[in-house]
Amino acid sequence: MTYQLTAPLLDACVLGIVRSEDSYGYTLTQKVRQVVDISESTLYPVLRRLQKVNYLRTYDAPYQGRNRRYYAITDEGRNMLEFYENEWNEYKDKIDGLIKGTGLVPSEGVMEEKD
Template sequence: MTFQLGSSLLDACVLAILEKEDAYGYSLTQEVQSVMDISESTLYPVLRRLQKADFLITYDQPFQGRNRRYYKITELGRLRLLELQTEWKIYEGKVDSVLIGGKLDG
């Protein structure tokens, strides 16, 4: 994708993925990469920031003799995701009205 995407959209994508199921860092990176260009080294600070804001918690699970850190959305994270989804719908409508044509609502 050639569009520059902001941190709020990245937060929304991460929270939406984790709303479906808990995930570890690498799998989360792979899923986010399906919609935007991001590296693991970019994603981990985002995960730490979301965790610090109490939108995520972590837990470890053994995997092939090592611990794998999983991320889980919190209730506060679910509320933040709803806010971001609402903001996205408004933004999407405005961009569509400019790119596709039509009337701008509001």
């Protein structure tokens, strides 16, 4: 994709995935990669940061004789995700308006060029 994924947008993506179901790092990476080119080495610092600010919690569960670390969203994470969703919708609507030329408000005091 042409557009860059900023840190808050990546946070929102991760929180949205984990809201749907608890996930471990590899599956989170795979789900984000369906939309954006991202490496596991990029995602794990995001997961640690989201955990540090109490938006995610972790727990271990056995899988084929080993433990997997799962990430689950917290109430604070749900609140932040709701904030991100509202911000995203407002931003997306404004960008859509600019791209389509329908969201432009005429500038005051700007004179149009005449031929």
